[in-house]
Amino acid sequence: MHDDERIISQVLSGDTAAYRLLVSRHERSVFGFVTNLVRNAADMDDLAQEVFVAAFTHLDSFDPKRAKFSTWLLTIARNRCCNFLKRRSQTTRELGDPVSDAVSPAMDVVDSETWSRLDAALDRLSLEQRTAFVLAEIQDMPLAEIAVIEGVPLGTVKSRLSRAKENLRHALKDLQPGGAESPQPASQRGAR
Amino acid sequence: MNEQRDRHDDPLEMWLAAKRDVSPPDTFVGDVMSAVERAAKSKRETTNATPLRGGLSAQNVSYLVATAAAVVCVVRVYGVVHVLLGPTPEYSVASGETNPEVPNDKRDVSRS
Numbered sequence: 468m469h470d471d472e473r474i475i476s477q478v479l480s481g482d483t484a485a486y487r488l489l490v491s492r493h494e495r496s497v498f499g500f501v502t503n504l505v506r507n508a509a510d511m512d513d514l515a516q517e518v519f520v521a522a523f524t525h526l527d528s529f530d531p532k533r534a535k536f537s538t539w540l541l542t543i544a545r546n547r548c549c550n551f552l553k554r555r556s557q558t559t560r561e562l563g564d565p566v567s568d569a570v571s572p573a574m575d576v577v578d579s580e581t582w583s584r585l586d587a588a589l590d591r592l593s594l595e596q597r598t599a600f601v602l603a604e605i606q607d608m609p610l611a612e613i614a615v616i617e618g619v620p621l622g623t624v625k626s627r628l629s630r631a632k633e634n635l636r637h638a639l640k641d642l643q644p645g646g647a648e649s650p651q652p653a654s655q656r657g658a659r
Numbered sequence: 660m661n662e663q664r665d666r667h668d669d670p671l672e673m674w675l676a677a678k679r680d681v682s683p684p685d686t687f688v689g690d691v692m693s694a695v696e697r698a699a700k701s702k703r704e705t706t707n708a709t710p711l712r713g714g715l716s717a718q719n720v721s722y723l724v725a726t727a728a729a730v731v732c733v734v735r736v737y738g739v740v741h742v743l744l745g746p747t748p749e750y751s752v753a754s755g756e757t758n759p760e761v762p763n764d765k766r767d768v769s770r771s
Contacts, residue, residue, distance in 0.1 A: 483696060
């Protein structure tokens with residue numbers, strides 16, 4: 468963590484090239500977060516890039532006493548993604564082109580229908596539930612840090628996460644043996 | 660119930676594992692650094708504006724224009740106040756003062 472601060476002072480003193488180290492160190496977490504939240508192949512690269520450029524532009528406002536650099540970076544990413552998703556939902560109700568997940572050996576075991584249902588259920592979650600779920604369950608981030616990123620108390624994060632998990636489990640329960648789909652419960656449709 | 664939940668959690672865990680396994684493209688860092696370099700360059704250009712001839716920087720031009728506009732406003736306001744509160748101009752007719760009347764027959768209508 469101290470390394471991040473050392474690199475930041477280097478960058479702030481004019482060594483722009485040193486920023487590459489910060490990008491390399493955090494690219495995976497930022498890209499993973501943006502990808503799993505936005506799930507639109509055309510936009511996620513640009514959004515992830517924008518996060519790093521915005522962080523660079525406002526690097527002088529980063530306060531290490533308030534949060535870790537990774538937390539600050541994911542806060543920027545979260546705000547950018549939420550703004551993007553709000554704009555997108557205003558312009559169109561369609562979900563866009565979902566990311567075509569790479570074919571993995573796991574796909575042989577798990578029915579792709581199940582994953583599609585889970586992806587769709589993730590998209591149906593409210594923004595707050597979705598960000599909390601992605602940060603906690605996919606990014607493996609501590610709940611206390613998620614509370615900082617979301618700007619809400621720890622208890623709120625826990626309840627959002629719990630509801631998100633419940634909604635996703637619900638999506639799995641809906642799957643009938645043989646892959647036939649059952650009608651969606653009204654409570655789940657209203658979860659958004 | 661728990662058995663049912665575990666059965667459902669298994670695909671959920673596999674799905675989560677796949678989600679965690681997302682990697683940025685190889686060119687990602689390079690692309691970001693290109694964008695960052697552009698941002699840094701434009702930031703430098705904004706802060707160190709190129710000086711014009713006579714040591715006048717482009718940033719100062721806006722201040723000069725604003726100052727000139729302010730001076731013009733002050734002069735105009737002064738003119739209006741001067742007209743409203745200043746002494747009556749000589750060309751106006753003072754109250755009670757009339758032009759001497761000339762009878763029609765004494766009016767000079769000759770063309771010479």
